[in-house]
Amino acid sequence: MKSPLRPLLLGLVTIGVVSSALAQPVRAECPQPVKIIVSYPPGSPDDVIARILAQKLSEAGGRFYVENLPGAGGMIGTAAAAKALPDGCTMVIVNQNFVVQSAIGEKLAYEVPDSFTPVILLIAAPETISVNPSVPVTTIKELVALVKANPGKYNYASPGYGSSPHLASERLFKQTLGLDVVHVPFQGGPPAVTSTVAGHTQILHLTLPIVAPLVRDGKLRLLAVADKTRAAEFPGVSTLEEAGIPNHEVGFWDGILLPKATPDDIVELRHRQIGEIMALPDVRARLAALGYTPIDGSQSAFAVHLQTELTKWKTIVRDGKIKPE
Numbered sequence: 001m002k003s004p005l006r007p008l009l010l011g012l013v014t015i016g017v018v019s020s021a022l023a024q025p026v027r028a029e030c031p032q033p034v035k036i037i038v039s040y041p042p043g044s045p046d047d048v049i050a051r052i053l054a055q056k057l058s059e060a061g062g063r064f065y066v067e068n069l070p071g072a073g074g075m076i077g078t079a080a081a082a083k084a085l086p087d088g089c090t091m092v093i094v095n096q097n098f099v100v101q102s103a104i105g106e107k108l109a110y111e112v113p114d115s116f117t118p119v120i121l122l123i124a125a126p127e128t129i130s131v132n133p134s135v136p137v138t139t140i141k142e143l144v145a146l147v148k149a150n151p152g153k154y155n156y157a158s159p160g161y162g163s164s165p166h167l168a169s170e171r172l173f174k175q176t177l178g179l180d181v182v183h184v185p186f187q188g189g190p191p192a193v194t195s196t197v198a199g200h201t202q203i204l205h206l207t208l209p210i211v212a213p214l215v216r217d218g219k220l221r222l223l224a225v226a227d228k229t230r231a232a233e234f235p236g237v238s239t240l241e242e243a244g245i246p247n248h249e250v251g252f253w254d255g256i257l258l259p260k261a262t263p264d265d266i267v268e269l270r271h272r273q274i275g276e277i278m279a280l281p282d283v284r285a286r287l288a289a290l291g292y293t294p295i296d297g298s299q300s301a302f303a304v305h306l307q308t309e310l311t312k313w314k315t316i317v318r319d320g321k322i323k324p325e
Contacts, residue, residue: 030089033063036256037092039077041070045209049122049254050093052286056277073097073160075108082110086259088266091119095254096164096313099306103313104162105324112310116257118302120271122278123292126227126251127168128208129240130220132199140224140243143203144177151180156203157192161185162324165192167313168226168250169205170320176245196220207252209291226250233291253295255302271299 036054038047050066057064069077074097081092102112110116129140135154137143147154156173158166166185173179184201186192189210196204197219204211204220208231214220215234222237226248230239240248256274258267275296277283284294297305316322 030063030087032089033065034088035084035090036064036066037077037081037090038066038068039070039074039092039094040068042068044070045207045252046093046095046254048290049287049292052283053093053122053256053274053277056280056283057273060273060277062273073101073106073163075101075106079109081257082115082259084259086117086262088258088262088270090259091270092116092257093122093254094257095252096250096309099310100162100164100167100313103310103317104167104322105317106162107324113257113303113306115260117260117262117267118299118306119256119258119267120274120278120299121253121255121295121297121302121305122274123287123294124251124253125207125209125292126225126231126249127165127205128211128222128226128231129172129224130196130204130206130211130215130222132196132202133218133221134199135202135221137223138221139238140240140245143223144179147173147179147181152182154202155182155184156205157184157186157196157201158205159186159189159192162322164250164252164313165189165205165207167316167320167322168248170322171316172205172226172240172245172248175316175319176248207291209252212291253305255305267299 036050038050040046047068054064054066069080078092078094078098081090084090099112102108131137131143137146156169158169160166166183173181186195189206192204193210195201197214211220211222212233215222222234224243225231225237225239227239228249230237258270278294287294
């Protein structure tokens with residue numbers, strides 16, 4: 001049942017009596033705290049970003065909390081969000097796997113992106129190519145030459161079959177470069193990293209914030225960045241385009257969605273609230289320290305981003321003849 005206060009409060013927002021969404025949170029739609037669903041375990045990149053948001057939104061006068069619903073590569077939590085009431089009381093944070101799973105033909109309990117309303121794109125970070133230090137190369141060109149001279153001898157680790165690093169690696173190593181390299185899938189990023197650091201797998205195609213600490217500690221060697229610009233922390237490492245491999249920009253991103261049919265005024269409110277948090281200097285500094293670039297964008301820009309990503313990954317899946325397991 002809708003609260004009788006809701007029309008009055010929305011009217012106040014409309015005429016500008018309430019100057020800031022953060023200063024006067026809308027309580028009428030959500031008598032309970034607002035839930036941010038994270039479809040991955042605690043400590044995952046999505047979880048870290050969501051907890052920063054929940055903390056800051058609550059400090060600003062709202063009531064927000066994180067609920068982890070991991071499993072099935074993020075599909076369990078995302079399905080729960082799709083079934084939630086479209087009242088603004090349940091949000092979900094998603095990453096590129098949200099569109100990758102649809103592109104690869106996974107059987108989903110929701111439509112991508114049509115079961116949701118995009119709110120805001122939060123952060124981005126480039127993928128990278130790194131190797132165990134025992135591999136005798138220091139650039140992506142040297143890696144290509146080494147693998148071509150030793151077909152079938154080298155392998156690469158991924159967080160799992162059908163993950164975005166897996167698809168990006170297939171496109172780069174096999175479709176574009178024609179390398180005979182073996183895919184070794186793991187159940188998530190941490191075991192893939194552990195295996196490569198230990199030397200059981202030699203090559204790793206994973207996001208910069210995950211590999212950067214290991215590169216600094218000498219446990220991995222960074223060969224290239226899959227972005228249009230070099231990583232500020234590693235200015236001596238070339239991009240793939242600089243290495244002569246254009247059009248391979250892929251990366252990690254996080255965004256917030258609401259269930260489909262959430263009223264426009266509530267969507268606008270959540271966008272405004274989260275946008276103000278993402279603009280705070282201490283939040284931006286914290287995200288930058290983690291290796292993420294905060295994104296300043298509109299709801300429509302996020303909607304375009306989702307469609308662009310879906311088209312890109314569908315093309316990669318089609319060209320690589322990759323099927324769901």
